[in-house]
Amino acid sequence: MYSFAQRPNCEVIDEPFYAAYLKKKDLNHPGKTKTLKLYPNSFGGAIQRVQQFISSSEAKEVYIKNMAQHMVDASWDWAQEAIHIFWIRHPRKVIRSFSKVLPEVSLSDIGIEEQVNQWKGIQKFSGPKIIVNSDEMLNEPEKTFPIICDAIGIPFFKEMLRWPQGRKEYDGAWWPYWYSNVHKSSYFKKGSILGDPLGKKYSKIETEALEYYTELYHQRLVL
Numbered sequence: 485m486y487s488f489a490q491r492p493n494c495e496v497i498d499e500p501f502y503a504a505y506l507k508k509k510d511l512n513h514p515g516k517t518k519t520l521k522l523y524p525n526s527f528g529g530a531i532q533r534v535q536q537f538i539s540s541s542e543a544k545e546v547y548i549k550n551m552a553q554h555m556v557d558a559s560w561d562w563a564q565e566a567i568h569i570f571w572i573r574h575p576r577k578v579i580r581s582f583s584k585v586l587p588e589v590s591l592s593d594i595g596i597e598e599q600v601n602q603w604k605g606i607q608k609f610s611g612p613k614i615i616v617n618s619d620e621m622l623n624e625p626e627k628t629f630p631i632i633c634d635a636i637g638i639p640f641f642k643e644m645l646r647w648p649q650g651r652k653e654y655d656g657a658w659w660p661y662w663y664s665n666v667h668k669s670s671y672f673k674k675g676s677i678l679g680d681p682l683g684k685k686y687s688k689i690e691t692e693a694l695e696y697y698t699e700l701y702h703q704r705l706v707l
Contacts, residue, residue, distance in 0.1 A: 486647040486666065487629075488547035489654065495543040498656040501530045501554040508557060514585060514661035522657050527558040535562060545638070552602055553595035560606065567636045568606055568613040570599055572700050575693035576678055577619075579686050585661055591689050596696040603700060612636040615704040619675035628707040635705055646671045 489496045503523035506516050513519075524530045538546050548566075575596055582589045591597060606613055614635050621628045625645055633640040649670045655663060682690050 485547065485549040485654075486652065486669075487644045487672070488545075489652070490643040490647050491545060491547075491641055492643070493543050494545040494547060495537075495541050496547045496549065496654050497534060497537060498549050498654055499551055499554060499658075500524075500534050500548065501527065501550065501558055502656060502658065504530045504558070505551075505554040505556075513658070515658040518657045527555075531559065531562055551595055552598035553592060555602065556598055560602075560609075564609045564611065566609075566611050567638070568609070568611060569632070569636065570603055570613075570615045570700065571618050572596075572599065572615060572697060572704065573618045573675075574678060575690050575697050576682055577676060579682060579690060579693070580679070583686065589686065589689065591692055594689075594693060596693045596700075600696045600699055603703075615700050617701060617704050617707075620704075620707045622672055622675040623707075625672040631707055632705065 485496050485498060488494055500523070503519050503525050504527045505511075506513060506519060507525040508527075524533050534548065552570075575594065578594045578596070579589055582593055586593060603613075603615065612635070614632070616632055621632065629644060630640040647670060650667050651659060651663075659667075681687060
C-alpha cells in the first residue's frame, strides 16, 4: 500500500472491509471498538464507501489494500473491471506474524483458503489479474516491481521503491496494533527467513495452509 501511494496520481484505501468482517464474525481484535465506530459495519456499506471514494477522487488510480478473509461474504461485482494482485507469503511467516497480535490464530484468520477460492472466482472478470510471491518480490525490488507493473499494464515509477517513515494519513484505525514495523521502514527490505518450524500449537494449521499456498504458488507470476 505504501509503495502504490507513491505513484503519481494514485490514492489508496486501507482494508475497507475490516469493520464489516469484525462485525460479521464478532471477533475481538485489538482496536475493534474504534474500527467499528469509524467504518461501515456492513459489506454493502463498505462497498458504497469504496465507490464514493473512487467517484470523488481526482486521482487516475485507486489502490485498495484488502485481506481475503475480510471479503468472504462480500460481493465482488463492483470490482469486475479492476486489476487484481493477489500477494502471497509462506504460511509459516503469516502465522508467526499474526500470532504477535492475536492470542489465537486459526486457518480462517490468515485467509489463505479464502485467497484460493477468490482467485478462482475472479477468473471470469475482465481486468488483469496476477499472483505475486512477496518474498520473491523483495529479493530485488528494483528488478521485480517493473515486472509486476508490466504484467498488469501500468507504468512503473521508481518512486514506488521508497516512502516516508511513520504513520500515514490513510492508515486504518488499527495501525497501532499491526503497523509498528512497517512504520519504521522507508523502503522494501529483504524478506524474513522461513525460520524454525512452528510449535505444536500451530504446526497443524501450517500444514493445512500449505496446500492452499502451494496451489497459488504454482500459478504465480515468475519474477
